[in-house]
Amino acid sequence: xxxxxxxxxxxxxxxxxxxxxxxxxxxxxxxxxxxxxxxxxxxxxxxxxxxxxxxxxxxxxxxxxxxxxxxxxxxxxxxxxxxxxxxxxxxxxxxxxxxxxxxxxxxxxxxxxxxxxxxxxxxxxxxxxxxxxxxxxxxxxxxxxxxxxxxxxxxxxxxxxxxxxxxxxxxxx
Amino acid sequence: xxxxxxxxxxxxxxxxxxxxxxxxxxxxxxxxxxxxxxxxxxxxxxxxxxxxxxxxxxxxxxxxxxxxxxxxxxxxxxxxxxxxxxxxxxxxxxxxxxxxxxxxxxxxxxxxxxxxxxxxxxxxxxxxxxxxxxxxxxxxxxxxxxxxxxxxxxxxxxxxxxxxxxxxxxxxxxxxxxxxxxxxxxxxxxxxxxxxxxxxxxxxxxxxxxxxxxxxxxxxxxxxxxxxxxxxxxxxxxxxxxxxxxxxxxxxxxxxxxxxxxxxxxxxxxxxxxxxxxxxxxxxxxxxxxxxxxxxxxxxxxxxxxxxxxxxxxxxxxxxxxxxxxxxxxxxxxxxxxxxxxxxxxxxxxxxxxxxxxxxxxxxxxxxxxxxxxxxxxxxxxxxxxxxxxxxxxxxxxxxxxxxxxxxxxxxxxxxxxxxxxxxxxxxxxxxxxxxxxxxxxxxxxxxxxxxxxxxxxxxxxxxxxxxxxxxxxxxxxxxxxxxxxxxxxxxxxxxxxxxxxxxxxxxx
Numbered sequence: 001x002x003x004x005x006x007x008x009x010x011x012x013x014x015x016x017x018x019x020x021x022x023x024x025x026x027x028x029x030x031x032x033x034x035x036x037x038x039x040x041x042x043x044x045x046x047x048x049x050x051x052x053x054x055x056x057x058x059x060x061x062x063x064x065x066x067x068x069x070x071x072x073x074x075x076x077x078x079x080x081x082x083x084x085x086x087x088x089x090x091x092x093x094x095x096x097x098x099x100x101x102x103x104x105x106x107x108x109x110x111x112x113x114x115x116x117x118x119x120x121x122x123x124x125x126x127x128x129x130x131x132x133x134x135x136x137x138x139x140x141x142x143x144x145x146x147x148x149x150x151x152x153x154x155x156x157x158x159x160x161x162x163x164x165x166x167x168x169x170x171x172x173x
Numbered sequence: 174x175x176x177x178x179x180x181x182x183x184x185x186x187x188x189x190x191x192x193x194x195x196x197x198x199x200x201x202x203x204x205x206x207x208x209x210x211x212x213x214x215x216x217x218x219x220x221x222x223x224x225x226x227x228x229x230x231x232x233x234x235x236x237x238x239x240x241x242x243x244x245x246x247x248x249x250x251x252x253x254x255x256x257x258x259x260x261x262x263x264x265x266x267x268x269x270x271x272x273x274x275x276x277x278x279x280x281x282x283x284x285x286x287x288x289x290x291x292x293x294x295x296x297x298x299x300x301x302x303x304x305x306x307x308x309x310x311x312x313x314x315x316x317x318x319x320x321x322x323x324x325x326x327x328x329x330x331x332x333x334x335x336x337x338x339x340x341x342x343x344x345x346x347x348x349x350x351x352x353x354x355x356x357x358x359x360x361x362x363x364x365x366x367x368x369x370x371x372x373x374x375x376x377x378x379x380x381x382x383x384x385x386x387x388x389x390x391x392x393x394x395x396x397x398x399x400x401x402x403x404x405x406x407x408x409x410x411x412x413x414x415x416x417x418x419x420x421x422x423x424x425x426x427x428x429x430x431x432x433x434x435x436x437x438x439x440x441x442x443x444x445x446x447x448x449x450x451x452x453x454x455x456x457x458x459x460x461x462x463x464x465x466x467x468x469x470x471x472x473x474x475x476x477x478x479x480x481x482x483x484x485x486x487x488x489x490x491x492x493x494x495x496x497x498x499x500x501x502x503x504x505x506x507x508x509x510x511x512x513x514x515x516x517x518x519x520x521x522x523x524x525x526x527x528x529x530x531x532x533x534x535x536x537x538x539x540x541x542x543x544x545x546x547x548x549x550x551x552x553x554x555x556x557x558x559x560x561x562x563x564x565x566x567x568x569x570x571x572x573x574x575x576x577x578x579x580x581x582x583x584x585x586x587x588x589x590x591x592x593x594x595x596x597x598x599x600x601x602x603x604x605x606x607x608x609x610x611x612x613x614x615x616x617x618x619x620x621x622x623x624x625x626x627x628x629x630x631x632x633x634x635x636x637x638x639x640x641x642x643x644x645x646x647x648x649x650x651x652x653x654x655x656x657x658x659x660x661x662x663x664x665x666x667x668x669x670x671x672x673x674x675x676x677x678x679x680x681x682x
Binding site: 066102127 | 447
């Protein structure tokens with residue numbers, strides 16, 4: 001282990017520029033994110049992820065946000081274990097009838113001010129599962145949604161963009 | 174007349190399906206319970222139940238038995254064979270067919286919240302009628318009893334602390350020690366079987382790719398093979414090899430990610446950091462080679478959707494080099510860290526006898542002595558022309574499951590090199606539509622990273638899917654997690670759970 005740690009200490013970090021240095025629009029969004037967080041949350045924002053029936057594809061990409069390439073926490077964004085600690089609910093899936101109550105209770109357990117992100121095609125409009133007897137459909141039919149991040153699943157870069165956009169909207173509010 | 178002498182139904186490929194009576198049905202259940210044959214799947218249909226099993230021949234063969242249920246009943250298989258219990262409960266929930274003699278009459282996928290009740294059957298008295306899911310239409314779920322001095326319960330989920338899928342775990346504990354774990358699943362039931370019925374092959378393929386996101390390639394692979402088997406079509410050789418390349422990249426990505434995640438659940442974050450960056454590199458390579466990080470919709474009935482280009486193949490070669498350079502160091506780190514071994518060795522032990530009784534597939538089965546891999550035992554192209562080993566251990570603990578996956582990473586790297594070297598040229602799609610004539614049925618078993626996925630399809634004369642069923646390996650693995658956790662401490666549950674890594678979505682359908 002010591003050898004690996006030693007090598008890591010002298011190798012360059014894998015973490016990529018935030019979130020993409022040659023993209024001026026995103027660089028600008030990143031600036032707005034800092035601004036928004038500073039203004040409302042004093043530099044940090046806590047996210048509680050809720051799978052309301054996804055195929056798990058979205059979760060895989062949300063997980064990837066924590067890997068060394070994306071390192072979401074450098075933005076002051078972090079995932080928390082309880083809705084009681086959360087500012088944002090990141091919801092995936094076409095909201096199954098069997099998960100509806102759990103989603104509502106999670107939302108109600110989150111202290112205000114709070115925002116819901118609908119992440120992925122299913123969360124936006126039910127995706128390929130729309131119309132099934134077992135799903136409610138769009139997350140916004142169950143809880144108010146502040147922003148929608150498209151994709152099946154959304155890539156980590158798109159997810160970061162969405163989080164940045166939300167912050168920009170909050171700062172403007 | 175023995176089961177094998179019954180004439181198989183016409184147009185069911187490549188393995189036979191036979192229509193049986195209750196006597197044969199019970200006989201098959203008995204042979205499965207005795208361990209003579211291996212359980213594969215049990216699923217419902219309108220007015221019938223199907224049972225797929227593995228006959229212990231060399232090479233192994235798959236058989237399907239169908240029992241018509243004109244009176245809405247069938248003899249319970251679960252009475253003799255525990256692994257059939259949850260599938261039977263699901264059949265009852267979806268089709269309204271009653272397993273006679275079953276010892277667990279509780280609902281499984283139906284939580285009393287579906288407007289309209291049973292999706293494939295006329296509503297029965299007591300089914301939920303409200304559309305909004307406001308008032309549950311079923312009495313509260315009754316968890317199994319655990320009684321004794323000093324016992325307490327810990328309810329967990331469906332919303333968990335981590336970024337994972339939803340399910341409920343009911344722990345009964347004595348102090349820190351788990352006396353009983355009972356799972357309650359079905360939270361992510363999306364009504365997949367109903368959505369598949371009546372859809373076009375194209376739409377059904379899209380649905381199949383979204384049954385379990387981490388196994389999207391394996392599911393698409395299984396579904397495509399089942400459709401092709403039904404129609405008597407063969408994908409072009411280049412498509413077959415590309416499919417295997419995608420399947421091995423998916424296996425690599427999942428194994429790498431999960432090896433890191435298991436270590437992280439033992440509070441060893443450095444492994445997670447390194448393994449998750451390797452996983453990220455696999456996904457980026459997949460995007461370069463196949464246009465999507467998870468390679469979703471990359472495989473389609475008839476062939477593949479994306480042509481592997483020179484740059485793609487070069488990216489994959491580059492990836493193999495990186496993983497080969499970095500992974501052995503991580504394996505060494507895993508192997509030489511005593512504090513990690515302290516958590517993984519002898520933790521969450523799954524008895525090989527149980528793994529055999531449940532016909533557990535994947536690394537869960539192979540870490541507990543069950544040597545089965547569909548790529549080797551029910552070979553499909555191009556694996557019949559590739560060389561690989563199927564690692565097996567008997568310890569059955571968290572450590573063994575990690576080791577099986579480490580060895581499978583090494584096998585996948587070898588396989589990818591063989592695939593790149595042997596990749597044939599030519600077309601990548603075959604025509605399907607010309608082959609649709611009368612009702613036909615196909616079956617396929619494909620080895621995903623988690624274990625064997627079974628796909629069964631029935632295609633009607635107009636080319637739509639009449640009935641399709643895809644069985645996730647988790648059906649056999651979830652109940653075994655309940656057994657493996659017994660006597661462990663609550664704090665080791667995340668570790669054990671991650672070492673199984675069962676699918677919620679694939680199971681709940």
